Amino acid sequence: MRWLALCCTPDAPAGDVDALAWLALSFTPRVTRLEEAVVAEMSASLRLFRGARALRLRLHAEAEQAGLALGATAWAPTALAALALARCPDAPRQGRLCERLDALPPTALSAAHVHHAMLARLGCQRLGALRRLPRAALAKRFGPALLTALDQAYGDLPEVHDWLTLPDRFDARLELPYRVEHAPVLLNFAEQLLRQLCAFLAARHAGVRALRLAWQHDAMRARDVAGSGELTLSTADTTRDLRRLTRLLGEHLSRTTLAAPAGEISLSADTVLPLQELSVGLLPGASEPQERTTTNALLERLSVRLGADHVLEGRLHEDHRLDRMQSWHPWPAAASPPVRRAPGPQPTWLIEPPQPLRCDAREQPVYCGPLSRVSGPHRIEAGWWDCSGLQTRDYYVYRSAARGLLWVYRERLPDAAAVTSGWFLHGAFA
Structure with missing residues (x-):
C-alpha cells in the first residue's frame, strides 16, 4: 500500500483541511481524516497519474488552483507512518x-x-529507542494505546479507517470571529468557504452556475430587521475558478448593505453541473475556449457594476421584418433555439428610422444621384398578428455610384404613398 499524508500550512484556516480532503477524493476514493492531516491510499492511482512524483505535482497544482495552502507531504506504506514523516x-x-x-x-x-516528558527522562530520544523497550513494561506504564500506534505505524497491525464521502450538495457554514457591520468585509471570510467549494467541485469534476451566500444578523438587532439576509450570484458558464468566483462575489458585496451586524455566514450550491475539461492544444485556435471564459468573467463583473439593464446581449428571432430579427436582453440571456437564415439578401447596416427618399420623373428613388436596380422586389407581408408591427413592403437592392449597394423598400400601403414618395432607405451593404 502507498499512503500519502497531506498537511496544510500552520496558518491555514481549519476549514482548509476539509477542503483538502475533498480535493484528494478526485485522485482516489480511499481518503480519510487523521488528526490534523489528510491521508489517502494511492496505490491504485499511481499508474493512472504516471507515478508518485507526477501525482504529487498534480495534487500541488490543483490545490494551488483551489486556493489551498498545501504544506508538508510524505509517502509511506502505512497511514500513521506517512503522517509521522510529514x-x-x-x-x-x-x-x-x-x-x-x-x-x-x-x-x-x-x-x-502525550508522554513526551516521561520518555525524555527515560532517555528515549527516537522512536527506535522507544520500540526497543520491553513491551510488557511499556504497556503497563503508558497503556496499550502507545503499543498499538507503534505497531500500526510500523505495519505490524492493520489500520482501520472511516472513508470520507462527498455530500450530494454543498452547504458550509462559518461563525465569524467578530460581528461584521459592512458587507465587503464578509468577503475575507467567504473566501474560506469558496476554497471548500472549489475542492468539493474538483472531487466531483464539476462546476456551478449559481451560488447563494447567506448571513445571520446579530441577536441584538432592531425589531424591524429580519434575522438573515442573502444574495445570489450567477455565472455565464459552468466554472469552479476560485479567482473568478471571489471577484464576482466581491462585486456583489461591494454593492450590498447589511441591515444589521452579521455573526455567521453560509455558502450553498444546490445544483452541481458537469464541467467539461479542455485539452491544451498547440494550434492557434486552441486558446479560444479560455478567451471566451475570460470574456464571460469580465461581463459578469460589468453587469454587477453597471446594472443588468446596461449590459445587453442580442438574440436572433425568425422574422421577415428586419427590425424584429433581433432583440436585446440583459446579459446573460437565455439560450435561444437555432434560427433559420432569412431568404433573400440582408443588409450589413440598418438605418433606423428609415430615411425617406425623393423620386425622379420615372418615380424611381434618388439618393446622392440616380440609382440603378440590382435585384428585387423582395416582398414582405408580416406582422398581421402584431397590432403595431404590420409591414407590407417591397425591398430592392439598388446601386449608387457614390454610396455603393443600398437596401431600399417601397411601402405598399396607399396612405403611406399619400404622405411621402413611398420609398425609404433602410440599410446599406458593406
Whole structure:
C-alpha cells in the first residue's frame, strides 16, 4: 500500500483541511481524516497519474488552483507512518520504513507525544529507542494505546479507517470571529468557504452556475430587521475558478448593505453541473475556449457594476421584418433555439428610422444621384398578428455610384404613398 499524508500550512484556516480532503477524493476514493492531516491510499492511482512524483505535482497544482495552502507531504506504506514523516520535514525520504521511523522523535506519533516528558527522562530520544523497550513494561506504564500506534505505524497491525464521502450538495457554514457591520468585509471570510467549494467541485469534476451566500444578523438587532439576509450570484458558464468566483462575489458585496451586524455566514450550491475539461492544444485556435471564459468573467463583473439593464446581449428571432430579427436582453440571456437564415439578401447596416427618399420623373428613388436596380422586389407581408408591427413592403437592392449597394423598400400601403414618395432607405451593404 502507498499512503500519502497531506498537511496544510500552520496558518491555514481549519476549514482548509476539509477542503483538502475533498480535493484528494478526485485522485482516489480511499481518503480519510487523521488528526490534523489528510491521508489517502494511492496505490491504485499511481499508474493512472504516471507515478508518485507526477501525482504529487498534480495534487500541488490543483490545490494551488483551489486556493489551498498545501504544506508538508510524505509517502509511506502505512497511514500513521506517512503522517509521522510529514510532521518531520528533516526525516529521511529513502530507505526501509523501520529505519526511517526509528530516526524520528517520539513527538512524531501523537500516542507517544502525550508522554513526551516521561520518555525524555527515560532517555528515549527516537522512536527506535522507544520500540526497543520491553513491551510488557511499556504497556503497563503508558497503556496499550502507545503499543498499538507503534505497531500500526510500523505495519505490524492493520489500520482501520472511516472513508470520507462527498455530500450530494454543498452547504458550509462559518461563525465569524467578530460581528461584521459592512458587507465587503464578509468577503475575507467567504473566501474560506469558496476554497471548500472549489475542492468539493474538483472531487466531483464539476462546476456551478449559481451560488447563494447567506448571513445571520446579530441577536441584538432592531425589531424591524429580519434575522438573515442573502444574495445570489450567477455565472455565464459552468466554472469552479476560485479567482473568478471571489471577484464576482466581491462585486456583489461591494454593492450590498447589511441591515444589521452579521455573526455567521453560509455558502450553498444546490445544483452541481458537469464541467467539461479542455485539452491544451498547440494550434492557434486552441486558446479560444479560455478567451471566451475570460470574456464571460469580465461581463459578469460589468453587469454587477453597471446594472443588468446596461449590459445587453442580442438574440436572433425568425422574422421577415428586419427590425424584429433581433432583440436585446440583459446579459446573460437565455439560450435561444437555432434560427433559420432569412431568404433573400440582408443588409450589413440598418438605418433606423428609415430615411425617406425623393423620386425622379420615372418615380424611381434618388439618393446622392440616380440609382440603378440590382435585384428585387423582395416582398414582405408580416406582422398581421402584431397590432403595431404590420409591414407590407417591397425591398430592392439598388446601386449608387457614390454610396455603393443600398437596401431600399417601397411601402405598399396607399396612405403611406399619400404622405411621402413611398420609398425609404433602410440599410446599406458593406
